[in-house]
């Protein structure tokens with residue numbers, strides 16, 4: 001049975017991928033006409049991970065800056081408002097949809113592939129000098145987002161599709177099931193996220209690019225077609241790569257004759273791994289197992305659990321050579337050194353998951369090596385297997401006391417060693433799963449913290465004017481009064497009330513009234529000093545808290561506000577020029593907020609009575 005696809009309905013139900021937290025605020029900011037780069041940089045800085053990614057991009061060979069860019073502000077200025085917006089969009093989606101419910105959808109591999117495609121697209125447009133690399137990086141990164149969207153909206157049904165996809169074409173299956181395929185859905189999402197149409201069209205054409213990369217649209221279509229091939233090359237196992245490279249050679253030659261393909265692919269791979277590391281997307285996958293055939297003990301291990309990074313330590317060169325080779329054949333990455341000291345040096349450079357060490361070696365023996373490792377945070381989690389010629393109770397107890405997890409007696413039987421390594425693989429897999437869970441929890445905690453900050457900000461903000469609201473005003477006034485008591489410095493407050501505001505509502509309507517309130521709030525913000533705080537206190541009333549301000553300075557400040565409102569009229573056919581009446585009160589020692597506001601209110605009443613558009617200071 002097929003599902004009727006409805007983009008708007010799914011979007012409204014929050015069932016499609018969408019950018020989270022800070023990214024959303026950034027997208028909203030860029031939509032605003034008065035958005036500026038400083039404000040954008042501040043928002044980016046609120047998210048350390050995002051800042052790091054943006055700096056990495058600004059300094060990467062994809063952009064190749066003349067000199068290193070070290071500050072987020074500089075990176076934002078270099079990449080530009082729209083570039084930052086699009087990068088943030090892409091990168092935030094990667095972070096947010098690392099896992100999901102669709103069985104059979106390989107989320108890490110999906111993002112690793114997307115990342116490869118983004119990097120390749122950016123490098124290609126840079127070599128071709130076709131467009132801004134940041135735009136192409138984002139579109140490349142999201143080139144297959146329709147697949148993730150289907151897996152997110154219908155995890156169960158999409159898992160079925162993926163199961164059948166071995167026998168049938170995936171896009172056909174998708175159309176049957178969902179009345180839409182992932183390519184079309186990718187286009188819809190990219191349009192919805194307002195990525196530039198020229199790239200979206202190029203992406204759609206890239207599935208069947210024009211025969212010649214002639215004009216700019218055709219070249220862009222080629223960029224995405226080629227970057228898809230580079231993605232396949234990156235994800236392929238070593239033995240499958242030459243075939244893909246051969247398929248890439250001709251079109252790449254035609255498009256960019258001066259490009260050295262080996263160098264280009266190696267640059268892609270380096271950048272891809274570097275990005276993977278930065279945004280914590282694995283870009284190295286365990287070798288896939290071959291179809292079941294005749295097994296030997298050396299290949300048995302790699303079919304069930306991922307291979308380990310092993311450091312083998314022994315002073316017997318022949319044993320190192322033989323065992324090293326056999327363990328590599330079993331699917332592990334193996335390095336070898338000949339004593340404990342050399343092992344420590346190697347571990348410092350790049351810690352293994354499993355250490356297999358001989359006992360008796362010079363200058364440092366295996367027992368000392370294990371003890372040293374267990375005493376340091378670096379060696380705490382390495383699985384240790386000791387190769388020993390002795391099986392006496394005393395020796396074994398000493399070895400376990402030194403921190404080993406297991407032992408194998410010499411001469412080493414490969415079967416026994418592989419069986420013991422399997423235990424290590426299980427433990428390492430569990431450790432990795434735990435670390436992943438821990439990272440996911442940390443990420444979740446960060447998101448919650450951000451959300452809380454946002455909620456707190458919302459609870460303190462007036463939606464119409466963007467000024468702090470009454471609740472904030474009272475809290476802040478309490479703080480300022482306490483500070484004034486401590487420091488002995490004066491604090492003044494003023495209540496401002498727009499004159500004859502009701503008439504504006506009555507003649508021009510409530511909406512025009514709202515615009516006048518927004519306008520007045522802006523004038524207040526622009527006229528006040530940076531230490532003053534303007535809040536919306538109620539309907540057409542504002543409260544200004546002026547710290548370190550006595551009644552004389554307070555009066556001057558209030559009069560300046562009065563003049564500023566009268567001098568900057570909103571562009572509306574108002575029944576009378578906009579003016580404001582102000583009541584000012586300066587706190588005496590130990591004054592409480594309620595009394596202070598009451599005094600300012602009384603002074604305001606006096607200003608109104610005396611004919612409005614004026615300031616009265618409380619007696």
Ligand SMILES: Nc1nc2c(ncn2[C@@H]2O[C@H](COP(=O)(O)OP(=O)(O)OP(=O)(O)O)[C@@H](O)[C@H]2O)c(=O)[nH]1
Pocket residue numbers: 464497498499500501502503505509510511512513514517538539540608612
């Ligand atoms: N448009 C708009 N009007 C509001 C809002 N909050 C309060 N008001 C209106 O503000 C008007 C306040 O009117 P009044 O308190 O009678 O005073 P006024 O017309 O400003 O006259 P004076 O204060 O005596 O100069 C009322 O008509 C409220 O409905 C708002 O958020 N938007």
